[in-house]
Amino acid sequence: MSAVNTPVRGVTRAPAAGRPWRARAGAVVPHVILLAYVVVACGPIALIVMNSLKSREAIFEGPFVFPTPDTFDLAGFETVFTRARFELYFLNSFIVTVGTVFLVLLLGSMAAFALAEYRFAGITLLSMYLAVGIMIPIRLGTVGILDLMVRLGLVNSLAGLVLVYTAMGLPLAVFVLTAFFKQVPGDLKDAARIDGASEYRVYALAVPLVRPGLAAIGVYTMLPIWNDLWFPLILTPSENVRTVTLGTQLFLGQFITDWNAVLAVLTLAALPMLALFIIFSRQFVRGLTSGAVK
Amino acid sequence: MSRLRTTSQPAGTSAGTTTASTEAVPPAGPVARSRRRRFPTHLVVFIAPAAAIYTVFMVYPLLDSLRLSMFAPRDGVQVFVGLDNFVHLLTDDLLSDAFWNAVWNNLVFFAVHFLVQNPIGLLLAALLATPTLSGRGTYRTLLFLPTTLSVVIVGFIWQLIISPVWGFVDTPLLGQSSTALVTLALMSVWQYIGIPMILFYAVLISIPDELTEAATVDGASAWTTFWRVKFPLLLPTVGIVSVVTYVANMNAFDLIYTVKGALAGPDFASDIMGTFFFRTFFGFQLQQGSSTMGATVATMMFLLILAGVLLYFYGWQRRVESYEL
Numbered sequence: 001m002s003a004v005n006t007p008v009r010g011v012t013r014a015p016a017a018g019r020p021w022r023a024r025a026g027a028v029v030p031h032v033i034l035l036a037y038v039v040v041a042c043g044p045i046a047l048i049v050m051n052s053l054k055s056r057e058a059i060f061e062g063p064f065v066f067p068t069p070d071t072f073d074l075a076g077f078e079t080v081f082t083r084a085r086f087e088l089y090f091l092n093s094f095i096v097t098v099g100t101v102f103l104v105l106l107l108g109s110m111a112a113f114a115l116a117e118y119r120f121a122g123i124t125l126l127s128m129y130l131a132v133g134i135m136i137p138i139r140l141g142t143v144g145i146l147d148l149m150v151r152l153g154l155v156n157s158l159a160g161l162v163l164v165y166t167a168m169g170l171p172l173a174v175f176v177l178t179a180f181f182k183q184v185p186g187d188l189k190d191a192a193r194i195d196g197a198s199e200y201r202v203y204a205l206a207v208p209l210v211r212p213g214l215a216a217i218g219v220y221t222m223l224p225i226w227n228d229l230w231f232p233l234i235l236t237p238s239e240n241v242r243t244v245t246l247g248t249q250l251f252l253g254q255f256i257t258d259w260n261a262v263l264a265v266l267t268l269a270a271l272p273m274l275a276l277f278i279i280f281s282r283q284f285v286r287g288l289t290s291g292a293v294k
Numbered sequence: 295m296s297r298l299r300t301t302s303q304p305a306g307t308s309a310g311t312t313t314a315s316t317e318a319v320p321p322a323g324p325v326a327r328s329r330r331r332r333f334p335t336h337l338v339v340f341i342a343p344a345a346a347i348y349t350v351f352m353v354y355p356l357l358d359s360l361r362l363s364m365f366a367p368r369d370g371v372q373v374f375v376g377l378d379n380f381v382h383l384l385t386d387d388l389l390s391d392a393f394w395n396a397v398w399n400n401l402v403f404f405a406v407h408f409l410v411q412n413p414i415g416l417l418l419a420a421l422l423a424t425p426t427l428s429g430r431g432t433y434r435t436l437l438f439l440p441t442t443l444s445v446v447i448v449g450f451i452w453q454l455i456i457s458p459v460w461g462f463v464d465t466p467l468l469g470q471s472s473t474a475l476v477t478l479a480l481m482s483v484w485q486y487i488g489i490p491m492i493l494f495y496a497v498l499i500s501i502p503d504e505l506t507e508a509a510t511v512d513g514a515s516a517w518t519t520f521w522r523v524k525f526p527l528l529l530p531t532v533g534i535v536s537v538v539t540y541v542a543n544m545n546a547f548d549l550i551y552t553v554k555g556a557l558a559g560p561d562f563a564s565d566i567m568g569t570f571f572f573r574t575f576f577g578f579q580l581q582q583g584s585s586t587m588g589a590t591v592a593t594m595m596f597l598l599i600l601a602g603v604l605l606y607f608y609g610w611q612r613r614v615e616s617y618e619l
Contacts, residue, residue: 030421037418038436041484044451045439063460107344114340130345133352135603137545139568140596143362143575143589144355167351170344199336227444229548249446249552262450270447277442281435285492 045270052076052263059259076264079255086268088240089247096158096243097226100165104221105214107166108173109181113203115174116181117189127178133171138164139230149235156238164231169221180213181206215283219276226273244269360596362589372586379590393591395562396570397598399475403566404543406479407486408536414483415490415535416528420520422491423498434495438488445485449552452481468553471563478564482549486542490535497531498524530616537606544599547572567595 050066051059058071065071080086115127138145145164146155154160184206192202207214232246242250248269255261277284363379365372384390418437422430440448456463456477467477501524509519547568550558556573558565573581575588 027426030424030427034418034421034433034437037414038433041437041440041487044455045443047455048451060460063462103347107347110340111344114337118334118337120334120337126341126345130348133348135541136356136596137541137599138352138356139545139547140592140599141352141355141359142571143585143592144358145351147358147362147585148351148355163347163351167348170348171352174344200339203340223442227446229444229446229551233551245444245446248444248450252446252450252552259454262454266447266450270443273442273444274439277439278435281438282431285434285438 045274048263048270049267052260052267056260059263073260074264076258076260076262077268079258079261080251080264080268083255083261084247084251084265085239086244086247086265089242089244090272092158092236092241093226093244096161096165097222099158099162100169100225101218101221103162103166104169104173105218108170108217109177109207109210109214110203111170112174112177113181113206116178116184117202117206130171130174133167134175138168142230142234146234154235156236156241158236158241160235161231161241161243164235165221165225165228169217169225173217173221176217177210177213180210184209212283212286215280216286219280219284222276223273359589359592362586363593366586367584379587380594383587383590383594392562392565392570393594396565396567399564400544400546400566400598402475403479403482403546404540406476407483407539407543410480410483411487411490411539412532412535415487416494418487418491419494419498422495434492437491440485441488443485445482445548446552448481448485449549452484453553469560471560474554474560474564478549478553481553482543482546486539490539493531493535494528497528501527526615527617529614530611533606533610533614536610537603540602540606541599544595544602567591567598571595 047063051063053067053074054071055073055075058065058067058073062071067073111130115123115130149155149160152160154163188209189202189206192205197205226243227245228243229245229249232243233249236242237246248265251265252262255265362372364374364376366375366379367373382389383393421427422433427433443451453468454460456467458464458466465473467473505523506519509523510516514522543566545568546566550564550566550569551572554564554569556569556576556578558569571588571591573583574591575583575585577583
């Protein structure tokens with residue numbers, strides 16, 4: 001814990017020019033510790049990606065060596081695409097994730113707009129009813145969900161997954177977006193109304209103003225859905241509706257001894273979300289802290 | 295709930311017509327008052343779709359699971375049996391042992407999270423909040439990276455890395471009952487440490503400079519300033535992070551299932567509520583799956599989560615003062 005202290009001391013004492021080494025250490029120590037943890041956090045990921053591009057011998061002989069032209073080998077990726085239909089799994093995951101994010105953002109912003117904009121009887125109760133879902137994990141209702149899906153004929157259909165994930169994502173979306181809509185200036189909406197705009201038109205005007213909220217909720221909704229194993233395992237196990245996460249899990253169980261294939265599939269499954277996160281990391285961090293971190 | 299569903303029915307049919315009529319309201323004069331008098335169709339159109347999906351696919355299944363936990367199949371029909379399932383779960387020799395084992399393991403799983411993620415998250419957040427630090431955004435993104443991965447990927451990455459085949463680690467950490475659960479919990483901490491880190495960081499950077507400066511002027515060392523000024527301001531966030539972690543841990547499943555399978559070996563040493571629920575619901579080996587017993591386990595999970603949340607509200611949040619900054 002002393003490390004927490006060092007940089008702060010370095011900074012607060014910096015004007016006291018008597019101890020320059022201390023100020024310099026105060027500037028370096030945070031970098032040393034943070035870099036060390038970057039290695040802990042990203043090292044394993046880098047190790048997997050790096051070794052997925054190497055031949056079997058090279059994986060075991062020099063795991064920390066970058067792939068060279070000699071050791072470069074895409075055998076693992078070939079196995080993955082010949083033995084499993086990963087392009088299909090990606091498409092399924094893509095449909096489910098995009099479909100859910102679209103529904104959560106559209107329906108969530110509509111409900112949030114109404115809750116922020118109008119006063120009506122039972123609004124507190126309705127807000128609370130919708131907010132309860134933030135704390136209760138939807139997995140506890142799995143028995144009921146499977147039962148319902150069987151009755152609706154939605155087992156092994158992507159639509160079933162989309163509906164469950166939408167229900168799962170809505171409570172937080174409504175809660176967060178309501179706060180965002182409350183910040184939209186009232187003058188703007190009243191001006192539109194005086195010009196004869198319908199309430200739907202006012203909503204359409206207000207939506208672009210809560211874009212940061214939409215971005216944050218979009219990223220926040222997307223990750224757990226793309227990465228979920230539980231519901232695909234239970235609701236959509238059959239091959240043609242399999243998602244990447246379930247496909248990866250099944251593939252890995254089957255090919256655990258083929259290290260090339262295992263490393264290749266891990267790389268393939270990880271890269272899309274890593275890339276998206278690196279692009280949208282700002283929105284994500286802002287969403288997580290409800291705007292405290294810019 | 296039923297009220298919501300009945301009001302949602304006219305929404306689809308009358309939406310088009312009322313759009314026109316709202317527009318027909320004369321723009322001048324008390325617009326708001328005249329709108330308030332007619333039936334607020336737009337309100338229904340806005341709220342009903344979200345409320346309906348949430349009600350049908352989340353609230354109803356949850357309540358249905360609660361209901362099913364009080365039923366049991368007799369001659370092919372579900373009959374009401376009151377609390378018999380719960381009595382069975384808690385008194386049957388095999389079942390109750392497995393249940394308490396899963397509860398205990400789940401609490402250990404959470405304890406590892408609590409004890410490891412708070413100090414490390416706090417340390418990283420404090421370093422990130424150093425005013426003169428350069429490259430802050432890059433650090434934040436890189437430290438957060440594992441959180442974006444699927445648990446399946448995290449499980450396998452670590453399984454490969456600590457596999458004795460690759461040779462970085464000689465002991466089969468995941469194969470021994472004494473180390474399997476803690477190893478899995480640490481994998482999970484590795485993945486999710488970014489969340490407490492960012493939340494602590496958000497608090498630290500929102501502390502006004504005047505506050506820390508005042509302490510420094512009064513002669514407090516940086517060490518004292520951190521523990522006496524900043525740390526109390528962080529405590530409410532420690533509480534929130536912990537309760538969210540507890541809820542997530544109590545229905546964790548993916549990691550254990552990926553690495554150890556539904557049997558959560560060795561010898562159920564890594565069995566937690568999620569895997570126990572899965573086995574009870576779908577069956578395993580010779581034991582037949584049961585949806586009613588599955589619902590019973592889910593209800594117990596709900597009660598455990600509720601107990602944790604209440605403990606947080608009465609044991610932590612009430613005692614920890616939070617300050618408006």
